[in-house]
C-alpha cells in the first residue's frame with residue numbers, strides 16, 4: 001500500500017480538488033482499491049464524497065490519534081493507495097495535524113498555483129515536509145490568472 005499525502009499550508013492551493021481527482025483517476029485506472037482520508041476540519045473532501053453516488057474510492061473516517069492503526073487496517077483490507085487531504089494554515093492546530101500525517105507518507109504532493117505569490121509561500125510547506133524527511137513534489141495547479149482574465 002502506498003500513502004500519498006496532499007499538503008500545502010497555503011489555503012486554496014488545490015489540495016482537496018487534487019485529492020479527489022487523484023483518488024478517482026487511480027481507482028479508474030486500476031491502481032486501487034483507493035481509500036480517501038480527510039484530516040481537514042473544513043471536511044471538504046468528506047462533503048464531496050457524501051454527495052457522490054459512487055462508493056469508490058472508499059472514504060475512511062479516521063482521527064489523527066488513530067491514524068497509524070487505521071492505515072494498518074486499510075492495508076490489511078487490501079487497499080493499495082491511500083490519499084490523505086490535509087488542512088491549510090500556519091497555526092498550531094494545522095501544524096500538529098501535518099506533523100502527525102507526514103510520517104505516514106510515501107510521497108507528498110504539494111499543489112501550487114502558478115503565481116509568484118504562491119511560489120513565494122510554498123517554502124513553509126516544503127520546510128515541514130523536509131523535516132519529516134519525506135519525498136515530495138510540487139504540482140502546478142489552476143489556470144494562470146492571465147488565462148482567466150486576459151490582460152491584453
Ligand SMILES: Nc1ncnc2c1ncn2[C@@H]1O[C@H](COP(=O)(O)OP(=O)(O)OP(=O)(O)O)[C@@H](O)[C@H]1O
Pocket residue numbers: 008010011012013014015016017018040042044086087088141142143
Ligand atoms: N486544477 C484546478 N483548476 C481549476 N480550478 C481549481 C483547480 N484546483 C482547484 N481549483 C479551484 O480552486 C478552489 C480551491 O480549491 P481546493 O478547495 O481544492 O483548494 P484547497 O487547497 O483544498 O483549499 P483549502 O486550503 O481551503 O483546503 C476551488 O474553487 C477549486 O474548484
Ligand SMILES: [Mg+2]
Pocket residue numbers: 015016017040044085086
Ligand atoms: Mg481543502
